[in-house]
Amino acid sequence: MAVYKRSYRAYSGRMTPAWSRFLVLTRYVLRSLFRSRWLIAAFVGCLFPPLIYAIVMYLSHSSAVLSLLHVRPGQIMTVNATFFLAYLGTQSGFAFFLTAFIGPNTIAPDLANGALPLYFCRPFSRLEYVGGKLCALIYLLSLITWVPGLILFGIEANLSGAEWMWNNLWLAGATFLGSCIWILVISLIAMALSAWVKWRIAAGALVLGVMFFMSGFGAAVNAVLRSKIGFYISPGALMTRVCAQLFGLESPIEISALSAWVGLLVMCGVCVLLLNKKVRAYEVIR
Amino acid sequence: MTPVIELEGLGVRFGKREILKGLTCSLSGRTIGLLGPNGAGKSTLINTLLGFYPPSSGTARIFGHDIRTELKQIRGKVGYMPENDAFIANMTGVGFVRLMGELSGLPSEAALERAHEAMFYVGLGESRYRKVGTYSLGMKQLAKLAQAIVHGPRLIILDEPTNGLDPPARQRMVRMIQEMRDTHNLHIVLCSHLLRDVEECCEEVLILKDGRIVHYSNLEEERRANKRFVEMEPVGDGAALAAALESMGCECAFSGQQRLKAVLTEGMEIRDIYRLAAEREIQLRRLNYRRDTLEDIFLKAMETKTNGGI
Numbered sequence: 001m002a003v004y005k006r007s008y009r010a011y012s013g014r015m016t017p018a019w020s021r022f023l024v025l026t027r028y029v030l031r032s033l034f035r036s037r038w039l040i041a042a043f044v045g046c047l048f049p050p051l052i053y054a055i056v057m058y059l060s061h062s063s064a065v066l067s068l069l070h071v072r073p074g075q076i077m078t079v080n081a082t083f084f085l086a087y088l089g090t091q092s093g094f095a096f097f098l099t100a101f102i103g104p105n106t107i108a109p110d111l112a113n114g115a116l117p118l119y120f121c122r123p124f125s126r127l128e129y130v131g132g133k134l135c136a137l138i139y140l141l142s143l144i145t146w147v148p149g150l151i152l153f154g155i156e157a158n159l160s161g162a163e164w165m166w167n168n169l170w171l172a173g174a175t176f177l178g179s180c181i182w183i184l185v186i187s188l189i190a191m192a193l194s195a196w197v198k199w200r201i202a203a204g205a206l207v208l209g210v211m212f213f214m215s216g217f218g219a220a221v222n223a224v225l226r227s228k229i230g231f232y233i234s235p236g237a238l239m240t241r242v243c244a245q246l247f248g249l250e251s252p253i254e255i256s257a258l259s260a261w262v263g264l265l266v267m268c269g270v271c272v273l274l275l276n277k278k279v280r281a282y283e284v285i286r
Numbered sequence: 287m288t289p290v291i292e293l294e295g296l297g298v299r300f301g302k303r304e305i306l307k308g309l310t311c312s313l314s315g316r317t318i319g320l321l322g323p324n325g326a327g328k329s330t331l332i333n334t335l336l337g338f339y340p341p342s343s344g345t346a347r348i349f350g351h352d353i354r355t356e357l358k359q360i361r362g363k364v365g366y367m368p369e370n371d372a373f374i375a376n377m378t379g380v381g382f383v384r385l386m387g388e389l390s391g392l393p394s395e396a397a398l399e400r401a402h403e404a405m406f407y408v409g410l411g412e413s414r415y416r417k418v419g420t421y422s423l424g425m426k427q428l429a430k431l432a433q434a435i436v437h438g439p440r441l442i443i444l445d446e447p448t449n450g451l452d453p454p455a456r457q458r459m460v461r462m463i464q465e466m467r468d469t470h471n472l473h474i475v476l477c478s479h480l481l482r483d484v485e486e487c488c489e490e491v492l493i494l495k496d497g498r499i500v501h502y503s504n505l506e507e508e509r510r511a512n513k514r515f516v517e518m519e520p521v522g523d524g525a526a527l528a529a530a531l532e533s534m535g536c537e538c539a540f541s542g543q544q545r546l547k548a549v550l551t552e553g554m555e556i557r558d559i560y561r562l563a564a565e566r567e568i569q570l571r572r573l574n575y576r577r578d579t580l581e582d583i584f585l586k587a588m589e590t591k592t593n594g595g596i
Contacts, residue, residue, distance in 0.1 A: 008404075008407055008435055008438075008465075008466055008469075008470055009403075009438060009470070010438035010440070010470070010471065010472070011392065011396070011400065011437055011438030012438075013392070013393070013396055014393060014396075015391040015392070015393075016388070016391050016392070016393055018358070018391070021388070021389060021391065024385070024388045024389055025389070028385055032376060032377070109374070109375060109376065110374065112375075113371065113372065113373050113374060113375050113419075114368070114370050114371050114372040114373075115372055115373060115374050117336075117338070117366065117368045117372055118366075118368070118372050118373075118386060118430075118433060119389060120336075120337075120338065121336050121338075121361060121364065121365075121366035121368075122361050122362075122386070122389045122390045122391075122437075123358040123359075123361045123362045123390065123391060124361075124389045124390075280338070281333070281336070281338040282333060282338055282339075284300050284339065
């Protein structure tokens with residue numbers, strides 16, 4: 001029977017597994033994000049730096065290019081911890097701007113349109129809702145951070161040989177872990193702000209504002225009080241310190257790595273609390 | 287038969303404010319109306335049944351599932367149409383309903399097929415590819431209904447479904463609720479301020495006031511009982527008619543000079559009254575059933591002192 005002639009009927013067919021339903025939301029969020037040409041342009045733009053890194057990597061190993069430039073191997077660039085830290089720094093910046101662009105689209109529209117009761121009146125929990133939205137951000141940001149990072153590692157391993165790969169395998173782990181931490185921190189900040197500011201544009205501005213303001217305010221506190229406590233309110237500074245530890249390098253942020261880890265954990269915890277407060281079917285006014 | 291909704295001393299408290307106060311009742315009708323003045327706790331009751339608010343005391347069961355421990359099972363069987371605007375603006379109507387179907391556990395293809403069906407069923411077939419954000423208020427109400435039925439629930443909770451609808455759209459919504467009630471194996475809870483909507487659609491009515499149940503009424507039984515109570519205005523020997531009715535087992539009483547009230551016995555029909563009157567050459571100028579409208583029931587309930595259960 002044609003669809004338009006059918007009447008209401010109960011559903012008795014197969015159901016999807018409950019654990020996989022949050023991925024439905026991830027799929028819909030990604031589909032909606034990629035409808036925007038601006039987002040596609042920004043996303044493609046974020047892939048240019050890894051491409052340039054890959055080209056330079058190739059050229060630094062090409063004997064034809066080296067002889068043409070009259071330089072010795074390793075003189076153009078050495079792929080080591082500093083290289084991957086610089087790569088991570090570059091991509092983290094891009095990831096942050098991309099998050100500021102797409103993060104406010106996650107929860108703010110649902111809050112503004114009162115859609116949350118529609119999600120939560122189904123066998124779909126608040127955790128699954130946040131998880132589904134978070135997965136969309138993680139997926140997108142992974143494609144511009146650790147995924148190209150590991151590809152670069154693979155290219156270098158291919159060019160330098162297996163010995164280099166085994167000696168530097170920890171760099172791949174550090175790139176992956178550093179990227180994951182940064183993705184988690186900025187995604188949670190963006191989602192928490194998106195949940196508190198219903199207007200999407202304002203939420204985007206607030207994500208940028210919070211990051212820059214907190215860094216600036218932290219620096220001001222350090223300067224005025226001649227202390228280091230300002231670093232603890234700057235996600236960028238904390239991340240720089242954590243990444244320096246992961247890559248075994250000196251950090252300009254003069255706080256202990258452990259306290260930086262704790263600082264990031266506290267930040268994530270606060271974001272989760274903010275989400276827990278706002279992501280509800282109906283807000284209870286006591 | 288398992289009751290649709292059972293409330294067992296259900297209480298809800300927001301801070302120091304007690305919103306629902308020990309509600310106890312068992313409802314098993316196909317269509318249950320939830321009535322009450324503003325702030326009576328109707329929406330809070332619905333939201334508590336859906337697990338949006340935790341109960342502070344007591345519990346409730348839907349199809350035997352406890353709201354404290356079996357929320358997922360309950361939500362799998364329930365479709366909910368909220369009172370306020372609730373939609374995803376940048377999605378097409380069919381995409382929105384499909385997403386809701388998928389979140390309820392339907393596979394993607396089945397959800398798409400049922401989303402199309404649901405959109406046609408509620409009358410949005412022609413507009414299903416338009417963005418929900420561009421829909422009129424009435425269309426948004428229909429889209430909310432479509433998402434509530436897309437997964438084929440056993441119980442549909444409709445919170446003010448005719449809010450903001452013009453008279454034809456309201457009629458259409460009421461007809462749709464009646465059609466779902468009459469032809470499908472599902473139960474409906476209808477929460478509305480409009481007594482007429484509830485009267486037209488519901489078999490059972492629960493009236494709340496100040497967070498307590500003040501009246502429970504089975505409208506079907508009420509309608510049957512009303513048909514036994516007649517009021518007439520005889521011209522001629524009214525006492526003879528009363529005597530004849532009493533001889534057939536009816537209870538009779540005069541009110542005013544010529545107004546005769548009678549409670550008919552089981553099996554007695556109105557035509558019997560006309561026959562008795564004709565035999566005694568008595569004219570009946572007026573004959574009415576008692577019509578206790580839902581409005582009368584509601585107003586009476588509002589005068590009642592509140593108590594916890596029924």
